[in-house]
Amino acid sequence: MKYVDEFRNPQLIAKSVDEICQLADPQRHYRLMEVCGGHTHAIYRFGLKDLLPSNIELIHGPGCPVCVLPMGRIDDGLTIAAQPGVVFAAFGDVMRVPGTQGSPLERKARGMDIRIIYSPSDAIKLAKLNPDKHVMFFAIGFETTAPSTALTLLRARAEGLRNFSVFCNHVTIIPAIRAILDSPDMRIDGFIGPGHVSTVIGCRPYEWVAANEGKPIVVSGFEPLDLLQSIVMLLRQLRAGESKVENQYKRVVPWEGNRAALSAIAEVFELRPYFEWRGLGFISQSALRLREEYAQWDAERRFDVPGIRVTDPKAAQCGEVLKGVLKPAQCKLFGRECTPENPVGALMVSSEGSCAAYYNYEHRKSALVTSIGIPT
Amino acid sequence: MNYESHAATALARIRFRDPQIEMSHGAGGKASRRLIEGLFVPLLYESSGQPLGDAAHLNLDGARVAITTDSFVVKPLRFPGGSIGGLAVNGTVNDLAVSGAKAEALVATFVLEAGLPTETLRDEIQAMAAAARKAGVRIVGGDTKVVEHGKADSMYISTTGIGTPIPGIAVDPSSVSPGDKILVSGPIGDHGITILLARNELDLEADLHSDTRTVLPFVEAIARAAGSSIRWMRDPTRGGVATSLNELARDCGFGVVLDESAVPVRDEVRGACELLGLDPLHIANEGQFLTVVSASSASADSWRRRIAHYRRDSTGARRRCIGHDPVRRHAGRRHARRRPFAAHLLRTKPWLLNTPLRPKLNSVCWRAIWPSSRSSHAKPAASLMRAVKCPTASYAAAASLPSAAVLMPPTRSMSQLNLFIR
Numbered sequence: 001m002k003y004v005d006e007f008r009n010p011q012l013i014a015k016s017v018d019e020i021c022q023l024a025d026p027q028r029h030y031r032l033m034e035v036c037g038g039h040t041h042a043i044y045r046f047g048l049k050d051l052l053p054s055n056i057e058l059i060h061g062p063g064c065p066v067c068v069l070p071m072g073r074i075d076d077g078l079t080i081a082a083q084p085g086v087v088f089a090a091f092g093d094v095m096r097v098p099g100t101q102g103s104p105l106e107r108k109a110r111g112m113d114i115r116i117i118y119s120p121s122d123a124i125k126l127a128k129l130n131p132d133k134h135v136m137f138f139a140i141g142f143e144t145t146a147p148s149t150a151l152t153l154l155r156a157r158a159e160g161l162r163n164f165s166v167f168c169n170h171v172t173i174i175p176a177i178r179a180i181l182d183s184p185d186m187r188i189d190g191f192i193g194p195g196h197v198s199t200v201i202g203c204r205p206y207e208w209v210a211a212n213e214g215k216p217i218v219v220s221g222f223e224p225l226d227l228l229q230s231i232v233m234l235l236r237q238l239r240a241g242e243s244k245v246e247n248q249y250k251r252v253v254p255w256e257g258n259r260a261a262l263s264a265i266a267e268v269f270e271l272r273p274y275f276e277w278r279g280l281g282f283i284s285q286s287a288l289r290l291r292e293e294y295a296q297w298d299a300e301r302r303f304d305v306p307g308i309r310v311t312d313p314k315a316a317q318c319g320e321v322l323k324g325v326l327k328p329a330q331c332k333l334f335g336r337e338c339t340p341e342n343p344v345g346a347l348m349v350s351s352e353g354s355c356a357a358y359y360n361y362e363h364r365k366s367a368l369v370t371s372i373g374i375p376t
Numbered sequence: 377m378n379y380e381s382h383a384a385t386a387l388a389r390i391r392f393r394d395p396q397i398e399m400s401h402g403a404g405g406k407a408s409r410r411l412i413e414g415l416f417v418p419l420l421y422e423s424s425g426q427p428l429g430d431a432a433h434l435n436l437d438g439a440r441v442a443i444t445t446d447s448f449v450v451k452p453l454r455f456p457g458g459s460i461g462g463l464a465v466n467g468t469v470n471d472l473a474v475s476g477a478k479a480e481a482l483v484a485t486f487v488l489e490a491g492l493p494t495e496t497l498r499d500e501i502q503a504m505a506a507a508a509r510k511a512g513v514r515i516v517g518g519d520t521k522v523v524e525h526g527k528a529d530s531m532y533i534s535t536t537g538i539g540t541p542i543p544g545i546a547v548d549p550s551s552v553s554p555g556d557k558i559l560v561s562g563p564i565g566d567h568g569i570t571i572l573l574a575r576n577e578l579d580l581e582a583d584l585h586s587d588t589r590t591v592l593p594f595v596e597a598i599a600r601a602a603g604s605s606i607r608w609m610r611d612p613t614r615g616g617v618a619t620s621l622n623e624l625a626r627d628c629g630f631g632v633v634l635d636e637s638a639v640p641v642r643d644e645v646r647g648a649c650e651l652l653g654l655d656p657l658h659i660a661n662e663g664q665f666l667t668v669v670s671a672s673s674a675s676a677d678s679w680r681r682r683i684a685h686y687r688r689d690s691t692g693a694r695r696r697c698i699g700h701d702p703v704r705r706h707a708g709r710r711h712a713r714r715r716p717f718a719a720h721l722l723r724t725k726p727w728l729l730n731t732p733l734r735p736k737l738n739s740v741c742w743r744a745i746w747p748s749s750r751s752s753h754a755k756p757a758a759s760l761m762r763a764v765k766c767p768t769a770s771y772a773a774a775a776s777l778p779s780a781a782v783l784m785p786p787t788r789s790m791s792q793l794n795l796f797i798r
Binding site for chain 2: 122341
């Protein structure tokens with residue numbers, strides 16, 4: 001399959017691994033953070049970790065929108081959905097995220113009107129099909145999905161749709177990276193930059209990381225070869241003592257970003273003064289909300305939202321894992337109380353969550369390798 | 377799955393603690409298993425120490441019969457390559473076939489929603505009749521219930537079949553031993569992806585057809601040609617190949633290693649799975665089956681000799697060895713597979729199937745990759761063809777696999793990556 005097989009070519013992968021081994025200084029320990037959850041998933045799925053020398057440690061970053069969303073927001077959304085005549089529409093990965101009264105999927109099983117949609121524009125279709133109901137789209141995601149929510153709102157406004165609103169949980173990546181760099185327990189040598197987010201925002205917004213913080217950052221694709229090449233590029237920079245922004249994912253990511261998408265975001269959204277992130281706490285100007293002109297479609301303005309802060313279950317260490325301080329398996333609940341089937345924390349739910357990736361691809365792997373003798 | 381008379385004593389300890397029934401309990405994965413073994417088996421059946429199979433084999437005063445039942449809830453009712461009626465017959469016939477029995481008679485139950493057009497019902501009954509003729513099975517009775525409009529999704533069909541054992545086959549997971557080979561009858565995932573796309577919820581199109589068909593002629597052909605080397609069979613329907621192999625691993629006590637590059641998957645299916653973040657190994661099939669055969673019988677030569685039999689059958693033209701059992705017994709592990717470039721073991725994830733999908737790339741990315749949209753017809757298709765020119769004989773690669781019994785596919789050239797963004 002074109003665009004996939006080339007980037008999974010075993011010979012090229014072996015070559016990149018050789019290059020990484022040559023570039024990595026054996027005396028040095030490298031801590032590289034892959035910001036995006038999609039990268040975390042790819043790293044585990046393709047077993048890239050096993051290919052890298054042991055002194056290159058990959059730290060999983062906060063780039064998983066479902067994971068960073070505090071439980072209170074899910075509760076708020078479901079409180080609105082519990083009102084008569086309200087349809088809760090959301091992407092599939094929100095459906096299993098635990099709230100205090102159960103996940104949206106569990107609430108659906110108990111009769112709440114909850115629909116899975118694949119694109120925000122489906123929510124508009126839903127609203128038109130059900131004129132007697134109010135469709136609330138539970139919007140979630142980084143800058144990757146914000147443009148499609150923005151375009152949906154532009155359309156809702158143009159068509160004067162009344163029975164539609166958005167519960168906006170869109171967050172932005174840059175403040176999260178800043179929060180990680182400010183955190184005293186994180187010592188990161190370089191970043192593997194998020195690919196999908198960068199299709200929208202481009203590479204320019206990362207320049208301060210390289211210039212002010214002295215950390216190299218390489219925007220990377222999601223195939224194994226993309227990731228390995230990005231690591232090569234990071235190691236080259238580290239070896240030369242440089243810190244700059246590089247774009248490995250040039251086939252998709254324009255340096256300047258997607259102007260049309262950015263202007264749609266700017267038209268519809270404004271920055272919130274602050275927003276709570278799981279694990280990272282309150283970060284100022286880190287999330288989007290609807291502008292005053294779109295108040296009519298803003299679920300937070302239309303409905304009473306309790307807005308109660310809900311703390312995660314005490315034993316769950318989602319925050320630490322999300323920040324990269326703990327590895328998924330170091331959490332006390334990992335693989336015992338918390339599994340993809342019965343998730344306690346959001347990181348076990350999302351396909352981009354590091355716990356889910358680790359559980360699926362890494363958990364008990366070493367036991368299997370020894371028992372059936374497959375070489376790694 | 378039929379659970380009659382097959383409750384392993386060890387399994388009866390599982391308790392079903394879930395407070396309510398959720399969609400995952402019907403998805404064929406761990407949650408389904410928990411429901412069956414934790415609730416149905418202990419309350420309905422005494423344990424016989426046998427693992428759960430596709431059909432129950434009974435001894436009625438010396439006469440051996442196999443019985444199984446299956447219900448069909450599919451949306452949309454008609455999809456490329458088939459419809460609910462054909463599915464209802466083939467599904468039950470196949471469950472009997474892979475348990476080593478030839479279906480003799482079926483009874484069918486219809487649950488109809490008031491307001492269902494007669495034309496639709498007639499089409500489905502005709503589809504059932506056609507499928508029954510093809511499978512050589514009689515439909516000898518049935519029952520009909522009509523529920524209020526809105527209380528069912530147009531129609532549900534449930535079929536129960538009885539069959540007689542096919543001579544020369546014994547399907548028994550406990551006879552599986554290390555070194556045995558796993559064969560798959562053809563490309564996997566066609567049915568599941570076809571249904572997914574036919575629902576028109578994804579704005580994706582592909583030139584795909586459901587693989588729904590009866591596998592009975594094929595099973596009978598193998599029984600004649602090499603019945604004694606067959607250890608186990610299963611049709612990987614709901615939950616896909618991975619779930620079936622998980623069940624095998626659990627029932628036989630060995631791990632299963634798959635060579636990922638040997639698993640036949642059409643490019644369209646792979647493409648859709650890549651976009652949607654799914655794994656073809658977890659996608660449902662309706663006309664394929666998995667067989668475990670003894671190690672010696674699975675050598676390339678011996679199967680190549682037997683291919684003559686299959687070629688004459690209309691079914692099962694591509695039969696591939698996709699893996700082998702590992703050398704040593706181990707506990708706790710279910711299923712693993714090997715990545716082509718890094719030996720990579722995967723804990724399977726039946727829950728993923730229950731995770732509703734979200735397109736992996738947003739539309740902005742799509743536009744970046746494929747500049748033109750489908751709405752302006754022919755032209756984008758042509759540009760796609762140029763952009764995604766791919767090898768036509770993607771199956772040929774497996775011929776070089778050591779010890780894999782590779783039966784080459786018929787020469788139908790694979791279409792290009794016929795996946796369009798609408």
